[in-house]
Amino acid sequence: MNAPLALTHKFVDSVPDMLEEDVLYVSIRFRTVIHKCCCGCGNQVVTPLSPSDWKLTFDGRSISLCPSIGNWKFPCQSHYWIKCNKVEWVRFTEEIDTEESLQTQAAPELVSSEGPSKPKADVGQRLLQSMQRAWLKIREKLTKN
Ligand SMILES: [Zn+2]
Secondary structure (H helix, E strand, O other): OOOOEEOEEEEOOOOOOOOOOOEEEEEOOOOEEEEEOOOOOOOEEEEEEOOOOEEEEEOOOOEEEEEEEEOOOOOOOOEEEEEOOEEEEOOOOHHHHHHHHHHHHHOOOOOOOOOOOOOHHHHHHHHHHHHHHHHHHHHHHHHHO
16 A cells, blocks of 8 residues: 555546546546545545645646545545655554544544535535536437437
8 A cells, every 4th residue: 555656647527437547537627636546445536626625736747636635434544645646645643543533433424414514525525426417417418319
């Protein structure tokens, strides 16, 4: 899990049905980046782009995301930076580790799915779902005509 991993990126208009491993799907239209968790667990990681969420840097060749990506809601709990299409794994400091696991235990997803303290990832997940629904609708129309 500490091996450096090289990613590729694709600029897309909509989310593909099947995400490939090690590919960052960048949708400027939906202001979102989607990729499969870099640990290989297969979970989809959605990072909305906004001043209060993630920022995307494209240097003409590679992509960086800021801040780091912490997949606290996945069993893998992986945490990494994406810098210039490379995955930089984060070693948990004791401070972060304790804080995050306390939060996870105090607020299980099923109990508090709504509320002011809902995790950002849920927003991303909903965004992903609505994007996929929209894309399915578009595709239905295309196949009918
Ligand atoms: Zn993972």
